[in-house]
Amino acid sequence: MATLPSIPTEETPQLSYRTARRFELREASFSKEEDVAINKWVYAQIETKKKQLEILHTKKVPEWRRIAEGKPREENKSWPFPNCSNLVHQLVGESCDDLAARVMGLLYATSPLVYFRYFTKPANEDEAHHNSEKSRVLEQFLDYAGYEPQELDLYPTENKWFIDSAKLARAWVVVRPEEKIEAVYIGYDEAKKAKDFQDETLYEGPKVDNLRYEDVLHDPNCQKFEDSDLIARRLTLSKRQLQERVFKGFYRKEDVEKILGKPDRYGPTDVKKRENQKKGITSTEERINAEWDVYECYFYWYHGKKKYRLICWYHWETKTMLNQVFNFIPDNQIPIVETQLSVDGMGMAEMGKDAQEEVSTAKNQRNDAITWGILGVNRISPQNRNIDKNFQLFPGATAPFGKDEFEHFNVADGTIAGLSLQNEQAMISQARERFGVGPAVAGMGAGQADKKGKFGSMGTLAVMQDSNTRVAHRLSGFRHSHVKLVGLVTDMYGAMGLGRKGSLFGLDDKLLEEALGDYLERKVRIPIRAATGSANKEVTKQNELLLNQAIMMYVKETASQLQAIENAGTPQHFKKWLTATVKAKTRLMQQIVRDFQLSDQPEEYIPNVEFPEEKKPDAQAQGGQPPDPRKLIEMAASLPRPGGGGPPVPGGGMAETGGGLPGEGGRPAL
Secondary structure: OOOOOOOOHHHOOOOOHHHHOOOOOOEOOOOHHHHHHHHHHHHHHHHHHHHHOHHHHHHHHHHHHHHHHOOOOOOOOOOOOOOOOOOOOOHHHHHHHHHHHHHHHHHHOOOOOOOOEEOOOOOOHHHHHHHHHHHHHHHHHHHHHHHOOOOOOHHHHHHHHHHHHHHHOEEEEEEEEEEEEEEEEEEEEOOOOEEEEEEEEEEEEEEEEEEOHHHEEOOOOOOOHHHOOEEEEEEEEOHHHHHHHHHHOOOOHHHHHHHOOOOOEOOOOHHHHHHHHHHOOOOOOOHHHOEEEEEEEEEEEEEOOEEEEEEEEEEOOOOEEEEEEEOOOHHHOOOEEEEEOOOOOOOHHHHHHHHHHHHHHHHHHHHHHHHHHHHOEEEEOOOOOOOOOOOOOOOOOOOOOOOOOEEEEOOOOHHHHHHHHHHHHHHHHHHHHHHOOOOOOOOOOOOEEOOOOOEEOHHHHHHHHHOOOHHHHHHHHHHHHHHHHHHHHHHHHHHHOOOOHHHHOOOOHHHHHHHHHHHHOOOEEOOOOOOOHHHOHHHHHHHHHHHHHHHHHHHHHHHHHHHHHHOOOOOHHHHHHHHHHHHHHHHHHHHHHHHOOOOOOHHHOOOOOOOOOOOOOHHHHOOOOOOOHHHHHHHHHHOOOHHHOOOOOOOOOOOOOOOOOOOOOOOOOO
């Protein structure tokens, strides 16, 4: 990799999304030699990854889709007889739809879509309340925008995302910025005698799109998708779409004109043709159907001892760089979000292909056996020339043969169908055990209080135990991906700005802008939680009602104890014990609120009890200062001794002269 002197600090491009709150593309061109080196490196990376993933994209993935869709290998079977049973049991597709339906119900059956929490400790109660309001506004906005068809419209996107991941083990979505400005007809101008149009921004913000498995290039040997040196998504564009991107300033005009005469194909790819054929769509090759494969690449590049994150649009066939910019996503994130069914990379189609084929074979054999049992085999005398070779029997038919010239044989046993059905049910049960998709409804409700008001947690325990399953584990993986997606969308809203979108949903624009700014500064995040019983909204409601009763009892008892503490007749040792009890019970209730996941700042619901400072000694209580020990010694030395003796000597004895009793030479009497 070529290296050149670093760019001066004053010339280093600085993104302004944190201050300007607008989307912008900043071209990344270090030098001609550096751009040539980047071009060669990107070409080699795309070429290598296309070779690595060719078999996966052209053979395995189409086969997995066929298995998940329940399509037979052959349109018509000819064994054990022509047009025999050719059904495919929808085992994989059923499990994929069931898994996706559960996670979609878990995410969208309750409101909001995600929860935001401030992880920074507030300075005071007012700041804590303000942060809580900002979290609530941000939750409401993302909830409205996620459902709104004109905004994010996440439901159909995530539904396809999770179903594709269940089928193929992995699936991707991309979050891209979109600015839709069009001329809108506003009426007829009588003065100008012409139609009047006005440019309006119909949409500005992030959009989420599903990506086909074959359109994502990455290093398959990396443990994490984001660790790949280069991540690319293939954009299949028409001539009109290329020209539109030039008009918007995404691609350079001179570079697009180089590739317009060299399309990659005049129609869909071979894989897409086969899919269209199954759907009854005719794929034609016409000049108007010309397509160009443009790769949108995300990678890092070292220059002048600095690591830059770049985004480029590259036409691999002609080695043309259509544009190259600095990463405009906040914190240099990659806007492609991956979700996985399992860590081993095995989807439902790969996991259940043998089981589905086994069940389908048993079903077809039973149908064929029933067909043989109904029709049987007929034997006709070859001497009868009145019977044509294409002669068929049906109810009410006239048979042109004499006695003993026709004979019917039963070739099936009636018990075989029953045994086959039992065998098929056992196969289906084994396959579902492998998939890990259990019953749709299991467990029980939340804990309840008995007649005496005593709370029992066995119901909650049952819900938690039911969540300790493989399907709950896989749902947790999908919810984790959902959190990553919504977090990236929130970053994009913060970087691009909102305009007046908050007002459209009846929210405070200023408060919403502050919340988005805090999210960009990483003061507030989305806490990721596993798919446990607490994720059930109904369970949460019951728990909150029980918690409310517990808080009411705590407040009542604490109030009575505080009154006892303030009572002047209460003994001092009893006041000390009551104070310690109130503090301990407050900490316990705060921990209960935290365990119920009601808030990460339990002081919002259980405030700390502030006690007056303990009374100090009487000297301090009267406003005096405690005497200095040295002054006490001086005062003691100045006091007269018994018998008129002098002051004590430093050693602790009495003076040799004076201070003694009369007639004793100055010594004290024993």
